Amino acid sequence: xxxxxxxxxxxxxxxxxxxxxxxxxxxxxxxxxxxxxxxxxxxxxxxxxxxxxxxxxxxxxxxxxxxxxxxxxxxxxxxxxxxxxxxxxxxxxxxxxxxxxxxxxxxxxxxxxxxxxxxxxxxxxxxxxxxxxxxxxxxxxxxxxxxxxxxxxxxxxxxxxxxxxxxxxxxxxxxxxxxxxxxxxxxxxxxxxxxxxxxxxxxxxxxxxxxxxxxxxxxxxxxxxxxxxxxxxxxxxxxxxxxxxxx
Amino acid sequence: xxxxxxxxxxxxxxxxxxxxxxxxxxxxxxxxxxxxxxxxxxxxxxxxxxxxxxxxxxxxxxxxxxxxxxxxxxxxxxxxxxxxxxxxxxxxxxxxxxxxxxxxxxxxxxxxxxxxxxxxxxxxxxxxxxxxxxxxxxxxxxxxxxxxxxxxxxxxxxxxxxxxxxxxxxxxxxxxxxxxxxxxxxxxxxxxxxxxxxxxxxxxxxxxxxxxxxxxxxxxxxxxxxxxxxxxxxxxxxxxxxxxxxx
DNA sequence: CGACGCGCTTCCGTTCAGTGGAAGACTGGG
DNA sequence: CCCAGTCTTCCACTGAACGGAAGCGCGTCG
Numbered sequence: 200x201x202x203x204x205x206x207x208x209x210x211x212x213x214x215x216x217x218x219x220x221x222x223x224x225x226x227x228x229x230x231x232x233x234x235x236x237x238x239x240x241x242x243x244x245x246x247x248x249x250x251x252x253x254x255x256x257x258x259x260x261x262x263x264x265x266x267x268x269x270x271x272x273x274x275x276x277x278x279x280x281x282x283x284x285x286x287x288x289x290x291x292x293x294x295x296x297x298x299x300x301x302x303x304x305x306x307x308x309x310x311x312x313x314x315x316x317x318x319x320x321x322x323x324x325x326x327x328x329x330x331x332x333x334x335x336x337x338x339x340x341x342x343x344x345x346x347x348x349x350x351x352x353x354x355x356x357x358x359x360x361x362x363x364x365x366x367x368x369x370x371x372x373x374x375x376x377x378x379x380x381x382x383x384x385x386x387x388x389x390x391x392x393x394x395x396x397x398x399x400x401x402x403x404x405x406x407x408x409x410x411x412x413x414x415x416x417x418x419x420x421x422x423x424x425x426x427x428x429x430x431x432x433x434x435x436x437x438x439x440x441x442x443x444x445x446x
Numbered sequence: 447x448x449x450x451x452x453x454x455x456x457x458x459x460x461x462x463x464x465x466x467x468x469x470x471x472x473x474x475x476x477x478x479x480x481x482x483x484x485x486x487x488x489x490x491x492x493x494x495x496x497x498x499x500x501x502x503x504x505x506x507x508x509x510x511x512x513x514x515x516x517x518x519x520x521x522x523x524x525x526x527x528x529x530x531x532x533x534x535x536x537x538x539x540x541x542x543x544x545x546x547x548x549x550x551x552x553x554x555x556x557x558x559x560x561x562x563x564x565x566x567x568x569x570x571x572x573x574x575x576x577x578x579x580x581x582x583x584x585x586x587x588x589x590x591x592x593x594x595x596x597x598x599x600x601x602x603x604x605x606x607x608x609x610x611x612x613x614x615x616x617x618x619x620x621x622x623x624x625x626x627x628x629x630x631x632x633x634x635x636x637x638x639x640x641x642x643x644x645x646x647x648x649x650x651x652x653x654x655x656x657x658x659x660x661x662x663x664x665x666x667x668x669x670x671x672x673x674x675x676x677x678x679x680x681x682x683x684x685x686x687x688x689x690x691x692x693x
Numbered sequence: 694c695g696a697c698g699c700g701c702t703t704c705c706g707t708t709c710a711g712t713g714g715a716a717g718a719c720t721g722g723g
Numbered sequence: 724c725c726c727a728g729t730c731t732t733c734c735a736c737t738g739a740a741c742g743g744a745a746g747c748g749c750g751t752c753g
Contacts (some may be wrong), residue, residue: 211458211711211737213497219522220502227529232729241713246731251459255467256558259526264730268526272556275466276523277580279506279515283475309518311503333524457710458740479700489744493702511701 214240215248219257220270228265261399284320285415288444292417292437293320299433302419303328305404307343309351310335311361314344317415326422327397336396339363339377340370342404343416345390346359349381350406350413356381369394389431391424403427407433409445417441451493461487462495466504466519471581475512484609494689498669515571520531521641530552532662533565538542539664539684540567546680549576556598561591564662568613573669574644586610587617589651590663593636596628597653597660603628636678638671650674652681656692664688 201371221229221237229237235245249266252258256271280286284309290430296304297320306318313335320329332338338344338359360374371377384390392402404418417438419430470478476484482492496513499505503518522560527533538554543551544567553565560582569576577583585591586600586608595606607621618624631637637647651665652664664685666677 210498212462212495215459215462216498216502216504222522222525224525227525229728231731242730243713243732244711248459248709251457251463255463257463267529268522270526270555270562272519272583273523273526274580275469275515275561276520278469278471278474279517279520281513308517315517315521319686328480333521333528335521477700490742491740496741500722621717632706 200212203317205355207250211248213268214238214244215252218245218248218252219268222268223330226426228261237378250442280317283414284445285441289318289415289417289441290340292441293318296320296417296419296433297394299323299417300430302326302355302421302430305330305418305420306415307347307418308415309338309347309355312338312355314338314341314347314416316343322420326400328400328420329397331424337364337366340366340392341418342390342392342402343418345380345384345392346404346406346416346418347413366396367398369398371395389434391427394426399431403434405431405438407438408442414445415441450607458495461485461491462499462540465492465495465499466515469515471578475508477512477672482514482652504620517623527564530661531692532688536565536662536664536688538690540565543664543666543680543684545676546667549573549668549677551641552577552590552665552667554588554594554665555662556594556602557587559585561585561588561663562592563590571666573647573667573668576648578658584611587613587639587643588665589637589639589649590665592631592639593651593653593663593665594626594660596631596637613643613644614641618642636681638674640671650677650681652678652685654685654692655689661692662688 214229217238218234218238223232231242231246231249233240234249235242238245240248249258253260253266256269258266259269260266286306286424293304294305301322302319302320303326305316307314307316309315314337316332316334316336317329319330319332334424336344338348348356360377363372363374363377365372371380389403389405394443399422400420401424402418402420403424404416404444405416407415417434419434421430458693464485464487465481468481473484478489478496479491481496482489485492487495492516495683496505498511500507500516503516504515505513507513532553534557540551540553548569550573551567552563554561554563555563561584563577563579563583566577583591585595595603607624609618609622610624612619616638620628636650636652641647646669647667648669648671649665649667651663651673653660654662664681666681668677
């Protein structure tokens with residue numbers, strides 16, 4: 200992981216944020232040593248900063264001395280989605296879609312160069328699904344990711360195309376091929392993946408527009424892409440409905 | 447509000463956190479000037495810190511130049527409740543309780559000297575309910591708050607008792623009276639309020655225990671406290687179930 | 694049309710908060 | 724008992740953070 204490469208010249212704020220960023224789905228509880236290591240800080244520095252974060256409620260220390268994310272961060276974080284209204288508006292459409300298709304349905308936005316899963320309805324299908332609400336995945340290997348990437352600013356596209364990590368044998372790692380696919384996504388109005396993120400899982404996704412801007416993507420995970428026309432149609436109807444409700 | 451009392455001696459971290467803390471339910475979008483004012487910082491300082499927070503994704507700047515909480519904070523914040531498992535475990539019990547009583551049902555934890563509402567099922571009853579998921583209320587004027595306060599460390603009790611703000615004419619503002627009520631809460635195993643937070647709304651609440659520790663509170667809002675025995679019973683059954691499921 | 698007010702951004706010399714190596718405390722295990 | 728690992732405290736040096744002041748861009752009013 201990060202290793203302790205105590206970058207000098209980093210601001211205090213960036214260091215405090217690095218400590219918060221040390222937590223993720225797979226690292227929900229960390230010791231001070233792990234925190235210092237993952238944030239690339241010397242221990243005394245990490246110790247002091249973590250102390251401040253705990254005092255404020257951004258982090259919490261449990262009885263066994265480990266640190267975890269605190270409630271204060273949770274309730275402030277809640278303001279992010281509420282303020283766009285996206286989740287609330289999309290919720291009924293996700294349920295409708297699920298009812299009509301019985302597939303796992305996803306709502307995602309782009310944040311930086313990641314896809315961020317904002318909401319999800321899990322089908323009981325036997326398809327492996329790696330995403331969960333709040334998780335981040337690379338854009339080049341997911342349906343919603345390709346949709347959001349196709350509509351992203353050029354600088355973001357360049358950054359993503361420059362680093363296409365392999366996840367399965369079918370993951371697209373050639374910039375040229377992905378670029379052509381993105382063009383096709385713009386033409387067709389939807390994106391698809393075939394086992395690029397997870398073996399045995401395919402996906403379809405369409406953009407959600409608020410006026411002319413693509414603000415999110417709607418996707419589903421499937422065992423295969425047969426019946427694609429009907430499913431894309433259903434996705435587009437829902438996406439248009441959500442976009443309209445967003446005003 | 448805060449006013450600009452540029453407290454010298456404050457650490458950089460505490461200032462950055464103060465900027466995050468400037469956002470709440472009623473202030474989801476703020477201009478730089480408002481942020482600087484609410485955090486008590488001079489504008490140039492706020493400007494620099496906000497820039498760093500935006501670069502990291504803790505805040506986002508929308509097209510009209512205002513700032514809002516960013517997705518990055520949302521997804522890290524999600525790790526707080528997930529890591530305790532409280533919401534997931536309690537969810538079915540909340541639904542059962544709602545089904546059995548048709549009252550607005552609440553799940554809350556203590557964070558510092560506030561009650562933090564972690565989950566909620568809103569009844570369509572005509573009772574005014576001021577809480578929502580993620581909101582913070584004072585402990586002395588809510589049912590769940592009294593429960594959590596009664597089981598809180600002494601230092602927390604002292605801090606709360608020292609500052610009993612009046613919210614309605616029925617809010618308890620005398621430390622002695624509240625202290626006696628808290629003792630009764632410990633004896634009886636439940637707390638109640640009568641229009642102390644909001645006119646026309648009463649409440650009942652019970653503690654949720656994980657082993658010997660009180661980790662949360664379960665409450666309901668009602669138009670009156672008649673039938674209290676049955677309702678407290680239902681709450682206690684649910685609370686015990688949740689506690690057991692928490693392991 | 695120019696002057697003004699307002700919110701935001703940049704500049705830069707001063708200074709004090711932050712730094713991190715080193716040493717000390719605590720804990721558990723062999 | 725000692726040692727290894729983790730956490731906490733200390734403190735003298737230093738460069739990052741500070742914030743007053745000045746500059747910018749824009750809409751508004753006289």
